[in-house]
Amino acid sequence: MQEVWLPPWLEQHRHRAWIGDVLLAAAQVVLVLKLQQPVITVVTVGLAVFAAVAVLVRRRAPERILAAATAVAVLTMITDTVAAGLFITLGVLTFTAAAYSPRRRPWRHAVLVWGVIVVTGSVMDFANWWGPDQFGLFAWIFGGAGAGDSARMRRAYISEVTERARQAEQTREEEARRRVMDERLRIARELHDVVAHHIAVISVHAGAAGHALRDRPDEVWPVLEHIRGAADTVLDEIKSVISVLRDPDETDPTEPAPGLDRLGDLLDGLHTMGFRVRRQEHGDPRPLPAMVDLAAYRIVQEALTNAHRYGDGSALLDLTYRAGELEIQVTNRMVWPRPGRAGSGFGLLGMRERAAAAQGEVTAGPIPGGGFRVRAVLPCLQGSLT
Template identity: 45%
Template sequence: MSTLQRAKVQAKAHPLAVDAVLAAGVLACMVAGSFVEPRHRDTVNWVLRTPDPLSLVLMVLGAAALVFRRRAPMTVLALTGTFSVIESVTGDPRAPVAMSAVIALYTVASTTDRPTTWRVGLLTTTVLTGAAMAAGPLPWYAQENLGIVAWAGIGATAGDAVRSRRAFIQAIRERAERAERTREEEARRRVAEERLRIARDLHDVVAHHIALVNVQAGVAAHVMDKRPDQAKEALAHVREASRSALNELRATVGLLRQSGDPEAPTEPAPGLDRLDELAGTFRNAGQRIEVARTDQGTALPAAVDLAAYRIIQEALTNVQKHAGPHAKAEVSVVRVGPNIEITVLDDGSGEDADPGSGGGHGLLGMRERVTAVRGTLTTGPRYGGGFRVHAILPVKNRTPTGEDPA
């Protein structure tokens, strides 16, 4: 830290001492000015003179008042202004006490707003100049009287400039702090969104494949003794489902790796192009599924395509877990205007026909995915039994105002 910086730190830590030093300096200048006077009006020759005792007393009082200029700037200005008026009217016509009033006016201007500076500055200048012109021993047009106007204007202008600079620096500092807080909040928001997305993917992958493994393992255990060939086939489906689960988990968890990790997954996210493959995994588990599509040729954004796939996957997983062993599922993907509609129906009559009654995160995850792409989701029991999942997703990404980007 440089000497100047250390001095600034010490000055901020001891403002009263700084004001005391300033008051001593102002007093010295006023006393020095009171000992000289011009010999002739049209020359610059100067001679020593004896200062008036009353003027010396007023100088000391005015300088002493400046020690408290930060604590009560208006009061100090009123006191120094009063001392200046008294000196101008009764003392020898040099008016050195006005220097303390100028310093006090500077303090008021640097600590208040501009309108207050204008009002107080005009009032101070008018009172000091008017008193010197009207009641002073010199003619009203004397340069000593007019000099008060100049010095008062300099004090007010300098104080206003200092105040403006402080306000400007403070505004820059606050703007920088606000920008830093905004960046931190945005970073936290993005981290939270990424965690939520990864949690949804993990839930969808684990719930789907574990449900299939559970069903096939139950089938294998049931037919192991009487039909070992069928049990072998069921175990093969268990192995395939577990392998698929591991692959998808590896791809999802790979998102948590560092950006420079060479083992980061490069496989694209699943979409509706893998719908037949998805339905096949459930059919292998013994579930009856019918798929109807009238969206051929529709190109979906990656986020919408992934959301559609995951919604169907979660809905069929719920059918597998909740609708009963003999339930039939119907999946339809239809293009309707600017949207694509996903519908999954089942006629299950299981005891837990409502997937939302289990306290899981399946329906919540579907709703979050649909909301993320600005779509709508409707779920609920069907009349006569079963459950219905209906999602409407936009074919194109939309801006926050709901309009298609140009």
Template identity: 45%
Template sequence: MGPGRYRFPVTPLAPGQAGPRPGGGPLAWIRAHPRACDTVLALAVFVAILVGAMAGPHGPHGPRFGERDLTVTTAVLAAVASGALAVRRRFPRSVLAVTGVCTVLELLLETEAPRAPVACSVVIALCTLAARTDRSTTWRVGALTVVVLTAAAMLFGARPWYAQENLGIFAWTGMAAAAGDAVRSRRAFVAAIRERAERAERTREEEARRRVAEERMRIARELHDVVAHHIALVNVQAGVASHVMDSRPDQAKQALAHVREASRSALDELRATVGLLRQSDDPRAPTEPTPGLAVLDHLIDGFVRAGLPVDLDVPRPADALPAAIDLTAYRIVQEALTNVHKHAGQGARATVRITRTADALTVTVLDDGTGPDGPDAPEPGGGHGLIGMRERVEALRGTVETGPRPTGGFRVHVRLPLHTTQATHQAGASGRSCRTGETG
């Protein structure tokens, strides 16, 4: 999760479940108490059925109440149909079947005064089924319900068959199925929006963690390259000074001067690297450019003064290289020469060859050393030089080959493609972890 962002908890919605809404009031109470709401609805439907059974629909000024007598059949069917609505959320199909059967029984049994007020329970049950199931189920069950109830009303209901009471059953059941399907579609839409928001939040957090890990890897690699190079030079020059301190003090002083120069360079590069951790508005943050092939001569001079002869074959400056490739090429030469100085032994000679084509930059570092002998020979394993080298090259989608030469010595060959995308250049500045590697 990036800085300055707040994460709100998101609870996944069950099928047919409405998402929570801000605010309180009656709607919030209804959502918090669904069973109590269904019980109240069942009582209201029961009262409405009883009132409708006793009302005359064709009065001179509208319906007139008390014109009809309430029969036991209507009261029992109303109680069963409305009572079933109390469990409409848990058993929508069963509730629809019960209310539909009660409606048909009322049309069949009330032969003297055909009426179908129990049908209002079917409307609510059908709407609930459409809201809590899928669209295909709504179409199939809804069509069957509309056809059965309309046919029963026209056959056994009010006369003539096209009376408004019979057509009303057709209209209300059809609208109930449509309304329930609209409610279900809206709930699915809200659930999809919430799921996408949650996925986007997770993606932002994962991206932030990935960027942090890549930045840590890049800084660790920079620190290793700086420290390994300069400390190797300091170690060699300090050993020379210690060896000739008594016999040749002038040479010892020269070696100590090289130690001081190498340590100063290490401190400068460490300061520049650690400065990346500062805030962008810190006035003490370093502003020197990162090293590149333009300052490769200074790097070679340091190794030559430390006693490692280096032959440099670099083409004339052409178009400027991308910053990531320029820095990577410099670090490859630095790490390869550091390994030669540490592991190739006395009398070794190195060759640095850099070639550039229209498609790639090739860096080759060769040496003819045979490796040091004696108790001070380095132990295999434990280094990170070639690991970091491979990480840099793979981040730029290049290739690296390292290994001993048939004629003796060691070879490092790197190819860096120049036609990379902007995203690859940024990845080169950040770096990626590598699966395999060798010691530095």
């Protein structure tokens, strides 16, 4: 069985298209019967039903349905039972064939249909056939073909523009990810080369210092100076390499890295902007490793920022201290729709990278009731980060 071909846009609006087809089929029945008044026969009713069925199924096999309708029209002309409304059906089917056929050949359809009708009419009644009405038939069939081809070209243009935009966006995102990965690899290689070299120097001098302490204590001080100099060099090299990741307009920080002890200031700042955050804590708060403390603060900060941007103006912050881990949950209700407020996804990516750096994990997604939840689990033990 031949596969039914439909344009992609029609696949997305199949139910809506069927409603239009039903209305158009009903209009065809009315036209066929109306144009035959005052004499309506059984044949006329049959032709009206045929016209309605042809309109309903015309998209499944446009060219075959058009050929079948043309054959029926020729048969009615030969048997002198022609219905004028059937020629209107031929115009509709010519439009469909031009717009929805897998191959683009609208004028071939129009020429074949009009040519078959004209030849048949000329053979059956040449004297009465050629009249002003034939210009209307010509305009109807060729106009349907032209309109169908125009609709086809417009859909093809829109589809092409949409596809190019999608591919450009995908290419831009892939290029951005590739550049990020290349930069990370470059920094990792440079850090490895620099740190490995100077750590090796420190190790050698530390071994020499051990021997000096046992045999020649007065010679240990130059060795310690070498160790100190190598360590300072490592720190300077790391600073120079990591500095490429900083914003050139960013000023050097004059305060320590933030932690959960600064959550109060963060929540106060959000409150002044009209964003309400209800904070809950469970378990016994305890000092956290520096990396975990910083990651926890940044995750809460990013999650609340997203909740403020996409939510309804409030959020719940839940901190749970357990044996060996800290669980963070930020829950808020979403506002739909969000015109012009689509997120880039970099916020969630940043939270996951923060958690991974502290050997934790972050999960985020919608929850029942129209809300959104960000959940992070971070280790609290110093030994888990070594």
